[in-house]
Amino acid sequence: MKVLHIDSSIRQERSVSKELSAFFMTTLLARFGALPVDYLDLSVDTPSHPSALFVQGNYTPPEERTPEMIAALAESEALVDRLHAADIYVIGMPMYNFSVPSYFKVFIDNIVRINRTFGKKDNHYEGLLKNKKVYIINTRGADFSAGFMQEQSMDQLQPYLERVFAFLGLHDHHFINVYPVQFSGQEARAKAIENARKTITDLVHML
Numbered sequence: 251m252k253v254l255h256i257d258s259s260i261r262q263e264r265s266v267s268k269e270l271s272a273f274f275m276t277t278l279l280a281r282f283g284a285l286p287v288d289y290l291d292l293s294v295d296t297p298s299h300p301s302a303l304f305v306q307g308n309y310t311p312p313e314e315r316t317p318e319m320i321a322a323l324a325e326s327e328a329l330v331d332r333l334h335a336a337d338i339y340v341i342g343m344p345m346y347n348f349s350v351p352s353y354f355k356v357f358i359d360n361i362v363r364i365n366r367t368f369g370k371k372d373n374h375y376e377g378l379l380k381n382k383k384v385y386i387i388n389t390r391g392a393d394f395s396a397g398f399m400q401e402q403s404m405d406q407l408q409p410y411l412e413r414v415f416a417f418l419g420l421h422d423h424h425f426i427n428v429y430p431v432q433f434s435g436q437e438a439r440a441k442a443i444e445n446a447r448k449t450i451t452d453l454v455h456m457l
């Protein structure tokens with residue numbers, strides 16, 4: 251069982267999502283012993299934005315790609331290889347402006363790749379990332395159980411990721427939504443983090 255641990259908070263210190271994704275990893279390794287772990291901090295190793303050459307290369311059969319196209323796709327190929335190599339993805343992710351951090355969006359733009367992470371036959375699409383488990387620890391500053399934050403449209407993160415993950419074949423995904431961590435005081439923040447730790451512990455023990 252190989253684990254891909256991804257973080258996407260801009261913070262290097264005092265990041266709740268990083269602290270909780272690290273807690274997930276510690277709990278997982280305590281349960282299963284030393285597992286191979288691949289770590290990717292998207293705010294440090296941020297993938298490049300896809301270029302026009304990337305897009306052209308992506309839709310050109312591999313054997314017909316020019317050296318320039320191959321070079322433009324190299325970073326994406328390496329990221330896709332890392333996704334295929336792992337069995338479990340543990341993702342720390344803050345909500346930024348109702349959706350995913352741009353660090354994570356550019357990662358998605360690199361890994362949604364025809365014949366690499368999804369296939370198409372006639373008009374039928376098929377995800378190619380098979381038999382993976384995905385855990386998303388999504389921290390949010392606001393209290394989504396109160397006021398206008400309860401409106402479905404305030405959360406453009408989970409519905410978006412559920413759609414992308416399903417498209418890639420990642421149907422076994424679990425969201426651990428942690429809120430409020432910023433705008434409702436220390437007590438509410440501490441309670442949210444404590445509840446998340448309990449949920450993570452339960453999820454790891456169900457593995």
Ligand SMILES: Cc1cc2nc3c(=O)[nH]c(=O)nc-3n(C[C@H](O)[C@H](O)[C@H](O)COP(=O)(O)O)c2cc1C
Nearest residue numbers: 259265266267268344345346347348389390391392
């Ligand atoms: C640029 C930016 C945008 C944010 N947008 C939202 C938001 O739309 N909704 C929300 O509940 N919190 C928002 N927050 C608060 C973060 O979600 C919260 O501080 C974060 O989950 C904490 O994660 P971290 O400690 O790992 O960085 C935002 C924070 C930043 C820095």
